[in-house]
Amino acid sequence: MLVSTARLHSVLKTAVDGIIVIDDSGTVLVFNDACVHLFGYERDEVIGKNVSILMSEDDAKSHDAHIKRYLDTGEKRIIGQGREVSGCHKDGSPIPIELSVGEADTSEGHQFIGIIRDLRARKAFEQRVRDLQSNLVVMTRVNALDEMGAAIAHEINQPLTAVMLYLQTAARRMKTLEEQDPQLLSIMTRAVDEADRASKIIQRMRSFVEKQEPQKVGVNLASLIDECVELVMLGHKNDNINVISNFSDHDYNLTVDAIQVQQILVNLIRNACEAIKDCKKQEVYVDVDIAATDVFIKVTDTGPGLCEEVREQLFKAFTGTKRRGLGVGLAISRSIAQNHGGDLFVEPYVKGKGATFVLRLPLGLDGADGQSNLASASMI
Amino acid sequence: MIHVIEDDFSVRDALQHLFTELGASSCTYSDAESFLNFLKQVTAKDCVLVDLHLPGISGVEVIKYLRELSDPPHIVAITGKSLAEINKAFTGIKRPPIVRKPLKEECLLREMDLGTALNSA
Numbered sequence: 441m442l443v444s445t446a447r448l449h450s451v452l453k454t455a456v457d458g459i460i461v462i463d464d465s466g467t468v469l470v471f472n473d474a475c476v477h478l479f480g481y482e483r484d485e486v487i488g489k490n491v492s493i494l495m496s497e498d499d500a501k502s503h504d505a506h507i508k509r510y511l512d513t514g515e516k517r518i519i520g521q522g523r524e525v526s527g528c529h530k531d532g533s534p535i536p537i538e539l540s541v542g543e544a545d546t547s548e549g550h551q552f553i554g555i556i557r558d559l560r561a562r563k564a565f566e567q568r569v570r571d572l573q574s575n576l577v578v579m580t581r582v583n584a585l586d587e588m589g590a591a592i593a594h595e596i597n598q599p600l601t602a603v604m605l606y607l608q609t610a611a612r613r614m615k616t617l618e619e620q621d622p623q624l625l626s627i628m629t630r631a632v633d634e635a636d637r638a639s640k641i642i643q644r645m646r647s648f649v650e651k652q653e654p655q656k657v658g659v660n661l662a663s664l665i666d667e668c669v670e671l672v673m674l675g676h677k678n679d680n681i682n683v684i685s686n687f688s689d690h691d692y693n694l695t696v697d698a699i700q701v702q703q704i705l706v707n708l709i710r711n712a713c714e715a716i717k718d719c720k721k722q723e724v725y726v727d728v729d730i731a732a733t734d735v736f737i738k739v740t741d742t743g744p745g746l747c748e749e750v751r752e753q754l755f756k757a758f759t760g761t762k763r764r765g766l767g768v769g770l771a772i773s774r775s776i777a778q779n780h781g782g783d784l785f786v787e788p789y790v791k792g793k794g795a796t797f798v799l800r801l802p803l804g805l806d807g808a809d810g811q812s813n814l815a816s817a818s819m820i
Numbered sequence: 821m822i823h824v825i826e827d828d829f830s831v832r833d834a835l836q837h838l839f840t841e842l843g844a845s846s847c848t849y850s851d852a853e854s855f856l857n858f859l860k861q862v863t864a865k866d867c868v869l870v871d872l873h874l875p876g877i878s879g880v881e882v883i884k885y886l887r888e889l890s891d892p893p894h895i896v897a898i899t900g901k902s903l904a905e906i907n908k909a910f911t912g913i914k915r916p917p918i919v920r921k922p923l924k925e926e927c928l929l930r931e932m933d934l935g936t937a938l939n940s941a
């Protein structure tokens with residue numbers, strides 16, 4: 441008897457799951473260490489009390505009735521099967537738990553044994569995955585639309601400018617010719633009007649984008665990077681890819697539009713993961729260099745790298761080589777970076793090395809991250 | 821003389837055709853560096869049309885150099901950049917007239933002091 445009591449105690453003590461034993465009136469007889477940890481109550485605060493203090497208000501009210509009904513009718517509601525319920529911490533906060541209940545007839549009467557598994561970590565993880573996934577959708581869709589508009593506007597501007605000017609000059613020249621051709625002149629005028637219409641569309645697109653200035657706030661750079669890595673890894677769960685952030689200064693804050701910067705980094709890391717798919721070594725590193733007036737965030741991969749000819753085209757929209765990609769990621773990313781007063785570029789090709797993309801972000805103007813630097817720079 | 825500093829070939833070429841048609845002589849440069857070689861020859865009678873987004877030395881830098889001349893020319897900036905970028909580029913610096921791309925003849929000619937440029941042609 442003594443031996444088995446000692447054994448029981450050590451089981452209760454070492455069990456990772458919470459273990460509670462109650463009698464048929466709901467009074468707590470056993471409350472193990474894991475429970476102390478989980479519910480925040482000391483053992484002697486609970487032993488001898490009704491188990492309902494560990495439950496949400498609704499469950500607590502009906503618990504005694506449940507026990508009674510079971511004892512009277514033998515109808516099982518929870519016994520023998522696990523169920524997700526909500527427990528109540530000493531501080532009143534709800535705790536998601538999985539509860540399985542067994543019963544035993546002992547010399548001291550009918551008893552119920554509850555095994556309790558803490559679901560907080562799992563719930564938090566599930567929530568996080570959901571958040572990240574919806575973030576990803578928002579980031580790559582909604583934001584892409586405006587930024588794509590900006591990128592397109594920017595690229596079309598140049599040829600459109602040339603077309604307008606050529607046409608207007610040609611029309612001007614026509615008018616000075618001795619032999620007038622009213623029909624040709626009218627056709628040219630209409631061509632100018634059409635080019636004008638196109639330029640109005642571009643302007644509208646631009647003013648739409650300009651309404652959405654970056655919302656800069658202080659963000660923790662290390663967590664921002666970690667989150668991006670996590671986001672991309674969601675899509676590469678089963679691959680052997682290793683993404684490593686070498687920046688772990690969790691005290692370093694930067695004033696930026698977090699969503700937009702994340703959008704750039706997600707795109708860079710995702711591109712890198714796609715580039716290394718068929719490589720022997722599949723690693724992506726994120727490094728941070730903090731200089732006097734700028735922060736440089738570098739994404740390096742162990743892929744094939746980017747040769748000179750490809751690099752020229754990289755940041756132009758719709759030049760991607762992937763079947764499923766739109767090929768706008770980098771064009772958009774660069775325009776976001778520039779909208780932030782920063783830039784996005786790729787380091788020169790080194791044979792046998794992967795690609796390194798560098799995102800430059802200026803340190804904020806408002807003193808949160810390096811006002812003194814900027815002030816002295818502008819005084820020179 | 822009209823000096824055009826613009827990195828996009830077609831835009832540069834179209835501008836030159838326009839000015840030739842208007843009877844003004846123009847000189848084009850594909851970047852700030854090649855223009856700055858001729859900086860000493862620029863006079864108050866000239867007009868300088870400069871793109872803000874240039875490879876290497878930026879358009880804003882060119883504008884600063886021009887203003888330091890004893891006889892600064894009329895300056896017009898052209899740009900495809902967003903308002904925010906324009907604002908940022910000109911923080912603490914007086915702005916010249918700015919014409920945004922896509923350029924239209926009317927807007928451009930309105931801002932350029934073509935009277936002087938044409939006279940000097």
Ligand SMILES: Nc1ncnc2c1ncn2[C@@H]1O[C@H](COP(=O)(O)OP(=O)(O)OP(=O)(O)O)[C@@H](O)[C@H]1O
Binds near residue numbers: 711744769
């Ligand atoms: N790290 C890299 N290594 C090698 N090639 C790369 C790398 N990053 C980008 N590229 C090349 O640059 C192209 C353009 O990339 P970009 O992100 O603009 O478009 P995408 O990835 O093809 O499509 P999406 O619009 O979905 O991002 C890619 O298709 C790829 O060929």
Ligand SMILES: [Mg+2]
Binds near residue numbers: 710711765769770
């Ligand atoms: Mg991409």
